[in-house]
Amino acid sequence: MLHAVIKKKCHYLLKKQNNIRKIPREDIITSTIFGPLRYFEDQYIYYFIRSIAGIENNLDDNNKLQVEANIYFWPSKKATFNKERKSCEPDIVFNFDVNDKKEIYIFELKWGAYSFSEDQIEREWQFFKSTKEDATSYLIYLANYVDTFNAIKASKNKNWKSLTWLNFLHKIHKIKHQSHNPKLQHYLDDLISFLNCLDFRAFNSFTHLKLNIDSDLKINYHFRNIGDDLISFLDCLDLRTFNAFTNLNLNIVPDLKINYHFRNIGTDVSSSNI
DSSP, X not given: OHHHHHTTSSHHHHSTTOOOSSOOHHHHHHHHHHGGGGGXXXXXXXXXXXXXXXXXXXXXXXXXXXXXXXEEESOOEEXXXXXXXXXXXXXXXXXXXXXXXXXXXXXXXXXXXXXXXXXXXXXXXXHHSOOOTTOEEEEEEEEXXXXXXXXXXXXXXXXXXXXXXXXXXXXXXHHHHHOOOXXXXXXXXXXXXXXXXXXXXXXXXXXXXXXXXXXXXXXXHHHHHHHHHHHHHHHHTTOOOOOTTGGGTOOOOHHHHTOHHHHHHHHHXXXXXX
């Protein structure tokens, strides 16, 4: 599925604005993104998940650990919750045995405008967290919008974490720069391409202004929209970055590239039928 989307064979089916019904986008995306992890060494799975969860991590240190990883997709449990018999099914649960200590990562993924149900997060936590005293459990909520989760849920437990898909993409870029495993890098490259095809891209506008912009702000949805709208606005006023002659590999001084008359030369040449 990764490559079918990257090669634009079926990306339109998964885009959040697509109105085609009865497509389990959330499940397809969960499987596509996290499914390949089953084929990696346990240490790399552990490193990837801890990095995504925002926990301090060092791959060299992890390689010295004895790690055993188990991945469960859509595990289902039925138990008593608030004196009622209820069931729940998180999207993924990662169980790690690290030097004989348990670590559990419960993932709940949402795609598009969908959000969690009333007590969904609490049930998943109660049913799937570890009950052992020396174990550590985390719940990660990955969605397009996390404001409601942060306002209502995150304050209940310090081990409940949230990230947007743009945060996720940012973390993938960071992991890619830190890892020297060719297989992992191929996988991360495909993930980046996959998310780009679904309209999630790293925000790189304003770079020429040399602003000291906080990394969390750069991947903020609203901040990205400001940048996109400014670019569109300036384009409408015919103020565009000059990219003509790039195939000639000319060493053009940056000040000349933005010079009005030089830009006109490029525009006239590009418009000609020569």
